[in-house]
Amino acid sequence: MKSADGSGSSNSSISTLTIFGIGGVGKTTLARQAYNHERLKDYFHHKVWLCVSDNFNVERLTKEIIESITKNKCDLSNLNTLQVVVKEKLTSKRFLLVLDDVWNEDSLEWERFCAPLRSGVPGSKILVTTRSRKIAEMVGNPIPLDGLDETSYWKLFKKCAFGSEYAGECPQLEDIAKKIASRLKGLPLAARMVGGLLKERMNETDWRNIAESEIWQIQHDGKGVLVLPVLQLSYQCLPSHLKRCFLFCAMFPKDHRFDKEDLVRLWMAEGYVARDNNMTMEDTGSRYFLDLVNRSFFQEAPWRSIYVMHDLIHDLAQFISEGEFCRIDDDKSKEIPNTTRHLSATLTDGTKLMKFSCYEKLRTLMINYGSYMYGFRVADSLLTGVQIERLKNIRLLILQRCGLRELPEKIGGLIHLRYLDISYNRYIRRLPESLCDLYNLRVLDLFECDLQNLPHGMSKLINLMHLNAQD
Numbered sequence: 001m002k003s004a005d006g007s008g009s010s011n012s013s014i015s016t017l018t019i020f021g022i023g024g025v026g027k028t029t030l031a032r033q034a035y036n037h038e039r040l041k042d043y044f045h046h047k048v049w050l051c052v053s054d055n056f057n058v059e060r061l062t063k064e065i066i067e068s069i070t071k072n073k074c075d076l077s078n079l080n081t082l083q084v085v086v087k088e089k090l091t092s093k094r095f096l097l098v099l100d101d102v103w104n105e106d107s108l109e110w111e112r113f114c115a116p117l118r119s120g121v122p123g124s125k126i127l128v129t130t131r132s133r134k135i136a137e138m139v140g141n142p143i144p145l146d147g148l149d150e151t152s153y154w155k156l157f158k159k160c161a162f163g164s165e166y167a168g169e170c171p172q173l174e175d176i177a178k179k180i181a182s183r184l185k186g187l188p189l190a191a192r193m194v195g196g197l198l199k200e201r202m203n204e205t206d207w208r209n210i211a212e213s214e215i216w217q218i219q220h221d222g223k224g225v226l227v228l229p230v231l232q233l234s235y236q237c238l239p240s241h242l243k244r245c246f247l248f249c250a251m252f253p254k255d256h257r258f259d260k261e262d263l264v265r266l267w268m269a270e271g272y273v274a275r276d277n278n279m280t281m282e283d284t285g286s287r288y289f290l291d292l293v294n295r296s297f298f299q300e301a302p303w304r305s306i307y308v309m310h311d312l313i314h315d316l317a318q319f320i321s322e323g324e325f326c327r328i329d330d331d332k333s334k335e336i337p338n339t340t341r342h343l344s345a346t347l348t349d350g351t352k353l354m355k356f357s358c359y360e361k362l363r364t365l366m367i368n369y370g371s372y373m374y375g376f377r378v379a380d381s382l383l384t385g386v387q388i389e390r391l392k393n394i395r396l397l398i399l400q401r402c403g404l405r406e407l408p409e410k411i412g413g414l415i416h417l418r419y420l421d422i423s424y425n426r427y428i429r430r431l432p433e434s435l436c437d438l439y440n441l442r443v444l445d446l447f448e449c450d451l452q453n454l455p456h457g458m459s460k461l462i463n464l465m466h467l468n469a470q471d
Contacts, residue, residue, distance in 0.1 A: 014117055014124040020136035021145035023312045024189030027129040028100055030145065034127065035098055043123075045093040049100065051255030053311060055329065056104030058113045062086055065097070083116040090120045101255070101311055102130045107138050147186020156188060157181040160195025173198075176207045183216055184230065189310060192296040193234045200295070201237075210237075231316045234295065244272045245288050246297055249309060250317040250325045251344040251366055258298065258307040260289050265443055265466065269396045269419035270364065344369065347402070359390035366398040369421070389413060400424050412437035423447035423468070436460045444468070 136142030264285030328345040342364035389410035404425040412434025436457030
């Protein structure tokens, strides 16, 4: 892997390359092509891809390097110990490390992160993608990435909008498409989103309405200001059932890996999936998901059956859902707006949820869902002060890795609950009999709970469709 000048910023035995440019220009796509290139298979002993986003936590990233190399869960938490392990794993090894979507501008944190990586042999590479020129210059050897040239972009846009690179059968639409494409500044993400929108509406009236939308009056300042409004246009043209499903994705962290079946079960619990006499709800939800994939709201990841959401599209979900949806994923206590109906949080021993007044209004509470960066053993419950019995309207309750020792008897009063996940709480030995009063419950996840037995009245859960009690 070479930079434009064939070198790369050298730091001991490792060299760095940084791809920078505005959001949606294709930085991650280019990095992914390099990462998966056939010529690199035998050159590097280890290849690691980390999604960083705005949470540049040295401990988390170091742990993820270990887990990627060993393919095993790492329960260590002390940074010095983690860095010793990384150094051991990389000694006398040539590695490629990709850090995607970096936002941290603190050079001291960067140096602290890089310290154990210098044990790699010469030829090791760190490839960073970022929107920030300052970060690119700090990391070293910045490579600017601009939008596609006019000819290449029109070729891409035709494929997205017409389904092929040939648009001769629709000359009246081609003129409108050229007008729209010329406003997208060569950004591949915008081509996929707007082109996909046009493809769903193959008629001249709709295309002219899109071309003449007020959205184009927002000026592009060279820093990606154009992108969010363009994506918002794609959102506005979604049918209402897909809008609800998309906004729910604001509950997840950036770079979350979506499993279609898991996400559909969550949508079903929220009541977002309509009943269809000719299809199961699972099949209907799967159709919703694939509709969003076809409109480029999700992208298929290199990992089998896993999907990801571009960070700008995630920004859009958070922007539109602000007020109703609230997500907390840093190490600071947060006050929760009383307008919140859906709350998601990643909690550690250093984070506590502050008291909030919207218990009775919450429909969703997700704690540590899909958070693999923390070990199983928590000294005390992270949910001290959270009054579960007041969640009268709750539909979806996820309490993963919280150090729970028991569920309160009053949980049986949550009569609207459809989805309960208390997985990875290894101190729980029994479940209350009142759990069996949750007659609307569809999903019960008890994975990695060290239960001695299940309640006697489980047969009363007549709507239960999915039970995971594996230990």
